[in-house]
């Protein structure tokens with residue numbers, strides 16, 4: 652079974668404004684609301700690819716109810732969220748204008764008793780299950796929570812996938828996650844450097860492996876991605892061709908596609924190609940990508956069209 656955890660799900664409020672200006676009233680020309688949060692997005696794309704998963708995490712308030720409703724009705728995923736008493740789930744604003752700007756909210760208060768309920772669900776995990784830990788965590792939780800979870804599951808020999816930023820990511824590397832997927836900006840933040848080219852990408856991927864990661868997938872938005880696999884293989888791939896509509900969720904889609912591609916027969920090239928097709932298909936869609944469009948992008952990427 653595949654489990655995803657979204658500690659801080661959100662309603663993504665995606666708005667378009669012509670030439671956004673600070674300090675004045677801006678009028679929205681287009682608006683959409685989607686159910687979001689990294690783990691939920693991963694579960695949604697896995698479902699498109701034919702893989703069931705259990706989407707775990709915490710929700711609160713009316714926004715939390717709406718997140719669960721949409722996760723089930725729009726994505727058809729098995730949403731097993733814990734409802735917490737205080738606060739509300741986030742509304743994350745995604746502003747599309749001359750530049751893309753994101754404003755991500757804080758999230759509800761999660762108590763130790765709430766966390767215990769999550770641990771009880773995780774205790775059901777079996778050997779070879781996949782656990783996807785992705786996204787930020789609400790301020791009310793200790794920043795060591797990802798470590799706590801992986802430490803707790805250490806003896807179960809699960810495959811863990813971590814898509815998070817800063818210390819949240821760095822501190823779990825000692826648990827040898829199967830896959831991490833930082834983007835280039837996150838690498839720069841972690842190592843406090845400015846990446847200077849392809850050689851630097853390989854260099855920092857190797858550093859992350861030395862720190863414990865097994866497979867490192869660095870995503871580069873419109874410039875594609877680099878995978879350094881645990882056997883030392885380097886795979887550099889470009890992107891699918893298309894017109895970008897909304898790149899929110901492209902990274903999560905790539906993670907889902909990579910997992911599904913890998914689960915098919917353990918082949919890294921296939922995993923990276925399917926991840927790239929999912930990332931591209933989401934970037935070229937108004938919301939998360941649908942199955943047919945993902946496979947259309949995969950065929951285009953492989954030159955089969």
Ligand SMILES: Nc1ncnc2c1ncn2[C@@H]1O[C@H](COP(=O)(O)OP(=O)(O)O)[C@@H](O)[C@H]1O
Pocket residue numbers: 834870871872873874875876889890891892895898900901902903905926927928929930931934
């Ligand atoms: N503009 C784009 N054109 C084509 N593919 C894209 C585009 N943006 C993202 N993708 C695909 O999605 C993947 C993940 O996107 P990225 O923006 O790097 O992730 P994140 O959202 O985590 O920062 C990229 O490696 C690429 O394959």
Ligand SMILES: O=P(O)(O)OC[C@H]1O[C@](O)(COP(=O)(O)O)[C@@H](O)[C@@H]1O
Pocket residue numbers: 659661663686687688689690692743755785786787788898899900901902903904
């Ligand atoms: O938990 P974080 O880091 O605040 O990110 C949450 C946001 O990331 C998303 O999951 C999209 O992530 P990506 O664009 O990186 O795939 C949104 O749905 C959500 O608003």
